[in-house]
Amino acid sequence: MTKERKLTCIVCPVGCGIKLTYDADRREILSVTGNQCKRGAAYAADEVFAPKRVLTTTVRVEDGFLPVVPVRTAQPIPKEKIWDALKELAALQIKAPVAYHQVICPDVAGTGVAVIAERPLPAETEEKAG
Ligand code: SF4
Secondary structure (H helix, E strand, C coil): CEEEEEEECCCCCCCCEEEEEEECCCCEEEEEECCCCHHHHHHHHHHHHCCEECCEEEEEEECECCCEEEEEECCCEEHHHHHHHHHHHHCCEEECCECCCCEEECCHHHCCCCEEECCCECEHHHHHHC
């Protein structure tokens, strides 16, 4: 069955309005218009057949200057894995200090994608001493 879908490309700030037609049964893209570059076509195809998102959340930190550190996936992960990833990260507690872009979890929810820290977080004692 041929279907149509309109979406906004979120790969870069231009935000092209993309229209695509696809065969839902054969999982095949038939046409893509409105994208200014190839990345938009790839994004549209992924969004229809295998949507992915970068996950951002926080992870608890023991002995940190703050009780949690903001983290994100290093690459987008499949949308259907986001809940599993959130549960896995909610159960984690890491020890301070935390470095910028330190790997917090090397393979979240079996996606093969790492979760990294989005800021450095010194230990509570380091912060008081400094
Ligand atoms: S199609 Fe290309 S130019 Fe347009 S928003 Fe996507 S990445 Fe940016």
